[in-house]
Amino acid sequence: MSGDERTDDSAVDFRYLLSQVWGEPRDRKLSADEMAARRDERVRSIVRFAYDRVPWYGRALRERGLEPNDFRSAADLALLPVVEHEDLSAAPDAFLPRDVRMETLLELKTSGSTMMPRRVYHDPEGIVAGWAVKLRERALRDRIVGEARYRSASLSMDGNPTLVREHLRTIAPAVWKLVSESRKFSVFEDTARVVEGLREWRPQHLSGYGSALGRLFRYLKESGESIPLPKAVSFSSDALAPLERRIIEEEFGVPVLGNYGATEAFAIGFECEKGDGYHVHEDVCHVRIADPEGRSLEPGVPGSIIVSNLVNRGTVLLNYRQGDLGEAVAGQCGCGRTLPRIQLLAGRDMLFIERAEGIPLHQYKLYRALKDVGLYRWQVVQTALQQFTVRVISLPGQEPPKLEVGIREAMTDLIGAGLDITIEYPPELERTRTGKVLAYYRP
Numbered sequence: 001m002s003g004d005e006r007t008d009d010s011a012v013d014f015r016y017l018l019s020q021v022w023g024e025p026r027d028r029k030l031s032a033d034e035m036a037a038r039r040d041e042r043v044r045s046i047v048r049f050a051y052d053r054v055p056w057y058g059r060a061l062r063e064r065g066l067e068p069n070d071f072r073s074a075a076d077l078a079l080l081p082v083v084e085h086e087d088l089s090a091a092p093d094a095f096l097p098r099d100v101r102m103e104t105l106l107e108l109k110t111s112g113s114t115m116m117p118r119r120v121y122h123d124p125e126g127i128v129a130g131w132a133v134k135l136r137e138r139a140l141r142d143r144i145v146g147e148a149r150y151r152s153a154s155l156s157m158d159g160n161p162t163l164v165r166e167h168l169r170t171i172a173p174a175v176w177k178l179v180s181e182s183r184k185f186s187v188f189e190d191t192a193r194v195v196e197g198l199r200e201w202r203p204q205h206l207s208g209y210g211s212a213l214g215r216l217f218r219y220l221k222e223s224g225e226s227i228p229l230p231k232a233v234s235f236s237s238d239a240l241a242p243l244e245r246r247i248i249e250e251e252f253g254v255p256v257l258g259n260y261g262a263t264e265a266f267a268i269g270f271e272c273e274k275g276d277g278y279h280v281h282e283d284v285c286h287v288r289i290a291d292p293e294g295r296s297l298e299p300g301v302p303g304s305i306i307v308s309n310l311v312n313r314g315t316v317l318l319n320y321r322q323g324d325l326g327e328a329v330a331g332q333c334g335c336g337r338t339l340p341r342i343q344l345l346a347g348r349d350m351l352f353i354e355r356a357e358g359i360p361l362h363q364y365k366l367y368r369a370l371k372d373v374g375l376y377r378w379q380v381v382q383t384a385l386q387q388f389t390v391r392v393i394s395l396p397g398q399e400p401p402k403l404e405v406g407i408r409e410a411m412t413d414l415i416g417a418g419l420d421i422t423i424e425y426p427p428e429l430e431r432t433r434t435g436k437v438l439a440y441y442r443p
């Protein structure tokens with residue numbers, strides 16, 4: 001059933017729902033062309049809806065002399081102006097359909113990790129569709145665990161996912177029954193007590209915040225304590241540090257899967273068993289990578305993750321700068337899935353380098369400059385005005401003194417004189433908790 005045929009009624013359309021849930025959750029049946037056709041149909045449908053009903057897009061299209069018919073495929077979404085966090089927080093109502101019945105929508109707030117708090121409303125069908133495609137992630141997990149019914153536990157907080165689950169129970173009890181039961185441990189709980197709880201519950205699948213899972217396994221390694229090991233670990237919400245991921249995968253031998261979602265779009269992507277990037281749920285969410293001016297970038301070039309939620313008719317967000325960094329991955333994945341892939345890069349997007357003089361610089365400019373120096377993997381943290389730490393993983397044959405001269409010259413040229421730059425060579429890049437992470441790139 002296409003988006004055009006969707007009713008505007010507030011009740012969940014169960015035919016639509018079931019086609020989502022049972023149609024092809026394991027997705028390998030759809031060829032890339034079939035998936036693209038489904039995606040593009042949703043693009044056309046939601047652009048028309050946005051043009052007719054959502055003030056911000058009606059205005060944006062008219063100002064550019066565009067009409068819904070100019071949008072034939074997902075690539076055309078780039079014709080829209082990039083929606084920034086500031087646009088949404090400044091005028092949240094402009095992204096809501098005219099005459100929408102607010103009581104039918106679920107209100108979510110973004111977490112306080114960014115400077116611009118945003119309110120995002122989701123309509124019932126968007127919630128269900130977003131949840132349904134996550135069955136792909138579940139199918140993969142089930143295969144790794146080796147069965148379909150098993151105990152899960154999560155290390156998380158009562159946040160938006162809990163609200164969504166509760167809402168699902170009200171609007172679609174039949175779907176809610178399919179949500180697996182999980183025992184929850186708070187991220188604020190003392191690790192020793194979490195360990196105790198896990199020994200008792202014996203989950204075969206452990207999910208949660210990357211940072212909390214990382215802390216748990218580091219604790220197990222350092223203390224020598226043990227738990228019945230889960231068969232799979234999945235993380236979301238915040239990054240799992242590379243070092244900690246390695247502890248889980250290599251020292252404990254447990255496969256790790258990342259899921260990528262946001263308050264603005266529940267299901268953006270997921271890591272498959274090959275672990276080479278995130279497959280995008282492109283039938284509900286289109287993703288492109290763009291430079292600061294909003295132009296799409298080639299695979300392998302880091303840039304802003306620009307998301308279009310193709311199913312939500314509450315707060316309509318198309319061509320929206322999510323605030324994360326990533327790069328497109330070329331070619332088909334070895335797992336056989338045809339869903340396109342992106343690589344997630346740690347660090348927040350839209351961070352500017354503050355300078356003693358002159359206007360702030362977008363970090364992308366620094367990325368370009370340091371790449372030209374010949375850096376391979378690196379991280380830049382601005383710890384204070386004029387003060388930076390650059391962490392470098394060098395390639396064999398690269399001479400540190402020469403690299404350092406290049407780094408200092410490039411940064412001085414770009415940012416200004418009088419910088420205090422510390423250059424380090426850690427064995428691995430870790431996300432830092434102090435200072436702004438300006439850039440963090442991996443191959």
Ligand SMILES: [Zn+2]
Pocket residue numbers: 272273274279333334335336337
């Ligand atoms: Zn794959």
